[in-house]
Amino acid sequence: MAATQVIRSEWTKIRSVASTVWTLSVALVVTVALGMLISALTRREFDGMSTRERVTLDPTFISFAGMSLGQLAMIVFGVLVVSNEHSTGMIRTSLAAVPRRGSLMFGKITVATALALAVGMVTSFVAFFLGHAMLGPHRAYLGDPGVLRAVVGGGLYMTLIAVFSMGVAAMLRSPMLSLGVLMPFFFLISNILGNVSATKKIGRFLPDQAGSRIMQVVAPAVDDTPYGPWGGLGIMVLWVIAALIGGYVLVKRRDA
Numbered sequence: 711m712a713a714t715q716v717i718r719s720e721w722t723k724i725r726s727v728a729s730t731v732w733t734l735s736v737a738l739v740v741t742v743a744l745g746m747l748i749s750a751l752t753r754r755e756f757d758g759m760s761t762r763e764r765v766t767l768d769p770t771f772i773s774f775a776g777m778s779l780g781q782l783a784m785i786v787f788g789v790l791v792v793s794n795e796h797s798t799g800m801i802r803t804s805l806a807a808v809p810r811r812g813s814l815m816f817g818k819i820t821v822a823t824a825l826a827l828a829v830g831m832v833t834s835f836v837a838f839f840l841g842h843a844m845l846g847p848h849r850a851y852l853g854d855p856g857v858l859r860a861v862v863g864g865g866l867y868m869t870l871i872a873v874f875s876m877g878v879a880a881m882l883r884s885p886m887l888s889l890g891v892l893m894p895f896f897f898l899i900s901n902i903l904g905n906v907s908a909t910k911k912i913g914r915f916l917p918d919q920a921g922s923r924i925m926q927v928v929a930p931a932v933d934d935t936p937y938g939p940w941g942g943l944g945i946m947v948l949w950v951i952a953a954l955i956g957g958y959v960l961v962k963r964r965d966a
Contacts, residue, residue: 734787738833745773748775771860773837776837784869788872833868834863834864859939871917878957904919926939
């Protein structure tokens with residue numbers, strides 16, 4: 711089967727599964743809604759902040775506060791796109807139609823990545839504009855230094871979270887096992903390693919912590935991170951590439 715036919719087939723599969731569509735919708739709604747809420751609370755509490763807190767306030771990053779939960783939906787999306795066929799047994803039918811496993815895997819990931827990128831960009835821009843509407847006089851503007859980079863980076867960050875999850879799901883195949891690994895990794899292990907002084911230098915090189923640097927415009931008062939916004943995103947890309955290579959190797963070697 712030609713590459714264009716594989717991509718067309720995978721697009722049909724993805725859009726016909728309600729769960730994948732709903733997870734992307736949840737990612738957008740949760741990210742935007744929580745970002746608006748945190749932005750509104752920040753505006754309300756601004757007058758009571760110390761001078762140091764006001765100086766280091768990052769309005770752009772505040773509008774992305776919902777990404778911490780929005781990425782949960784992107785993780786679920788990435789896992790379901792890849793592992794659904796394994797859990798239902800439909801992978802055998804797909805392999806009968808596309809015997810070249812690498813073509814099948816990357817056709818699926820290409821379509822899902824394009825969809826995640828579109829949703830991620832829309833989510834990031836909407837979260838920025840609505841969050842800053844809540845911030846009122848404390849808002850930033852898209853033309854301010856570093857802001858456009860942060861907003862575009864927010865969309866890229868959500869996309870890379872989804873693609874990393876696809877790579878892990880390709881390695882593990884089971885949706886429950888994949889989520890059982892990814893959820894603690896992002897929401898427990900990463901936070902612990904990043905906030906404990908003894909492991910902080912390790913935690914900053916994990917994909918979510920490194921990648922989220924792209925969304926920051928105002929640097930923290932004390933910042934000894936050895937990379938900048940694009941360097942952090944580059945580290946996250948390396949994690950994604952490693953996950954995809956691992957998935958590809960195991961897909962090629964295993965039985966359906």
